[in-house]
Amino acid sequence: MKLMQLLTKKYNFSQGNAIVGLLFSFAIIEVVAELFSFKVILFAFRPLIALMILYLYWITSKERSVLFFITIFFLLLTSIFIILETELFLKLGLVGIVIHRLLLIIYIIKLNKVKDYIPILIAIIPFVFIFSYLLSISDGIPEGSYYPLLVQNILVSILGGVILSNYFMTETTNTPWLSIFGVLFIALYFTVFIEKLFLNNLPPTYFRPLGMVLYVTSYYAFYKFVIDTEKLNTNANENNE
Template identity: 80%
Template structure:
């Protein structure tokens, strides 16, 4: 089911992109100087801007995109708080978000053969499992949550890697860029939390913020590219 409402482009696309990366710079500075209030105010705006950007540029307005990024928005709010309840909700939100990402990418690429994905998942599983097994800094009660995260990120990486080699119809460089940046983001957070947690957070969180914004902008561009390619393919077949 797709949203077929007429577009109301109140703000030009380039302006929204400018705001998106301007907020990213503000977030990096807030991470560097540990301004919690700025983080709380601006970080959810990244997801909100992505939703609006897709709304004004997509001809299909697939609700799957809105749901996926909505969970990203919720998670970006929850993980800022130091409340245990909010951290649990944030963890649950990011798990749901990553599952939706995987399903959405598989759906967009019309994947029918899952054997290449299973093969492509293996190196990611091996790397993250090895890092998890040698870490002495796992927070109490977090092992299984990290294990689930490792599996989901490995599947996401496997889906993107297999698409690069196997799918010529909807192959767009934006998906590969999103894959590299998103896996890099998770790897950065993973290393910081489990191996270098004795270092100040300002060493890694600004980098994480840059990867966060650029990866999801790449995801947005990938979705728009696939929708455009599908439209052109339908037009050629008619």
């Protein structure tokens, strides 16, 4: 029985490494496709990023949280809708992004077993200030986009506050992957925000390859955070018993 468990563990480990290799290989293909605006390749490969993260979690996690699958599923839907670039699909993509980020916030709070929300409220303030300032000085806001951008700013500020407060308040069960995810995710949002509102006269090839690198690395970091936190929580429960 132990031999079978050991063999299964080794198989999943080697399979996981292969999936990680494919994940970053596809990321390189996506960066090249963004550089040369190959829409067909973007449509074919971008959804695979989310699918591979889902599969990677499936083979490496013992808990296999439904909330993780739902969160990344909305990321998958959003990545498809945004590529299509029609008005209907862009609106659906916006709704998908809102749901996805709400789920990210709820999931991180659940994993970290947050009980005191005061540090989060304090940590949100600098993010709200920065994003509100950038939004107020922008002259390039597309018509009808102000309130969707405001909602996005609030959600990203809350997410940033949750991650920042965790960094300072949680010492015993902290994993560096959440901080890495936070830095990469905020950088990704800044890249998109600055491109759309301040530098939209420049070709998209200036920013989208960087955005793709940040997209893949941030969600890989999120996956690693979830796996590490599940292990830490399991060990803590076993020690309490």
